[in-house]
Amino acid sequence: MLKNIFLDYKKQIEQDSPLQVIERFYDDEISQVENTGTPIVGKNVLKELEINNLSKVNSVEIQITTWLVDEEQGLAMGEMVIHFDSKKAGPQVLVEAFLQRWRDGKIVFQKFYYK
Numbered sequence: 001m002l003k004n005i006f007l008d009y010k011k012q013i014e015q016d017s018p019l020q021v022i023e024r025f026y027d028d029e030i031s032q033v034e035n036t037g038t039p040i041v042g043k044n045v046l047k048e049l050e051i052n053n054l055s056k057v058n059s060v061e062i063q064i065t066t067w068l069v070d071e072e073q074g075l076a077m078g079e080m081v082i083h084f085d086s087k088k089a090g091p092q093v094l095v096e097a098f099l100q101r102w103r104d105g106k107i108v109f110q111k112f113y114y115k
Contacts, residue, residue: 001071002069002071002074002076002102003069003071005102005105006067006069006076006102009021009025009076009107010064010067012024012025013062013064013080014062014063014064017054018050018054018060018062019047019050019051019054022043022046022047022050023043023047025105025106025107026043026046026106026107027043027103027104027106027107027108028042028043028044029041029042029043029108030042030043030046030106030107030108030109030110031108031109031110032046032109032110032111032112033110033111033112034111034112035112035113035114056086056087056088057084057085057086057087058085058086058087059084059085060082060083060084060085061082061083061084062080062081062082062083063080063081064078064079064080065078065079065080065081066078066079067079073101074101074102074103075099075100075101075102076098076099076100076102077097077098077099077100078097078098079095079096079097079098080095080096080098081093081094081095082094082095082096094114095114096112096113096114097112097113097114098110098111098112098113099111099113
């Protein structure tokens with residue numbers, strides 16, 4: 001049941017490293033889009049990007065504040081708040097909406113919307 005899988009995802013993203021979330025919940029061939037950017041394809045590519053992003057911060061804390069799961073379509077969507085301490089710019093907050101398509105317990109597509 002997607003709702004239970006998503007709740008596991010939510011719990012882990014709020015408590016653990018984003019790298020652990022990628023490893024556990026991302027499909028090997030995931031496609032991810034940031035706003036209107038070019039799709040980034042592949043779990044290993046996203047993992048390398050996340051490693052690079054994490055090297056630029058002292059800390060990161062993620063909270064999914066609202067969410068909705070559509071079992072029939074295999075979709076999860078919602079909003080998350082990301083607090084991070086940038087090594088260059090200090091404390092920052094990013095609020096972003098997300099849309100995820102799930103298959104067989106893994107995220108196969110996700111898009112983030114933010115300013």
